[in-house]
Amino acid sequence: NAGVTQTPKFQVLKTGQSMTLQCAQDMNHEYMSWYRQDPGMGLRLIHYSVGAGITDQGEVPNGYNVSRSTTEDFPLRLLSAAPSQTSVYFCASHEGNNEQFFGPGTRLTVL
Amino acid sequence: AQRVTQPEKLLSVFKGAPVELKCNYSYSGSPELFWYVQYSRQRLQLLLRHISRESIKGFTADLNKGETSFHLKKPFAQEEDSAMYYCAPPLHGSGNTGKLIFGQGTTLQVKP
Numbered sequence: 371n372a373g374v375t376q377t378p379k380f381q382v383l384k385t386g387q388s389m390t391l392q393c394a395q396d397m398n399h400e401y402m403s404w405y406r407q408d409p410g411m412g413l414r415l416i417h418y419s420v421g422a423g424i425t426d427q428g429e430v431p432n433g434y435n436v437s438r439s440t441t442e443d444f445p446l447r448l449l450s451a452a453p454s455q456t457s458v459y460f461c462a463s464h465e466g467n468n469e470q471f472f473g474p475g476t477r478l479t480v481l
Numbered sequence: 482a483q484r485v486t487q488p489e490k491l492l493s494v495f496k497g498a499p500v501e502l503k504c505n506y507s508y509s510g511s512p513e514l515f516w517y518v519q520y521s522r523q524r525l526q527l528l529l530r531h532i533s534r535e536s537i538k539g540f541t542a543d544l545n546k547g548e549t550s551f552h553l554k555k556p557f558a559q560e561e562d563s564a565m566y567y568c569a570p571p572l573h574g575s576g577n578t579g580k581l582i583f584g585q586g587t588t589l590q591v592k593p
Binding site: 414467473 | 490513515580584585
């Protein structure tokens, strides 16, 4: 099993550009999450999904969109990138209150 | 607003010394708390969870409901323990969805 995979590993964008961060899991988990990791801020939840077709906002959803058309995939879209979105992005999947499995992360720089 | 506080950004100890990484949370219920760890160039992974009461890699964590704390302890630190550690209680009102709120993280540096 590959677990949770994320692409790309690194990305540089210019302000105003849009892009999609990909996340996939092969553990048949119902729950998936997107976090951003910033120094001194820990991990903050961006968006969340409890199953295919169901998504919910997290703590810092502004500027991001998500969709969950399949159990396996949970892409994160940046609509119009801003320098404040420079961060490391992690995707995770889990079942209920159990352990969350994280992807390797995407390091995004917005110039 | 619900908060989880890890007061130390950086904790530096010598190999063999005891380690305590502090975590305080604001939550009135009986939370299922987690500690996650991120070693250099690796993804975040679960270190331990309160409900299992296991000792993982020599680490333990006791839930103190009176003080609302869940400090992580290890009696003798090893160099391979150097990593970033995150305390993560569940988000209040999240039911069984497993939504977590993460602390700011503590970098543990174990010197030889």
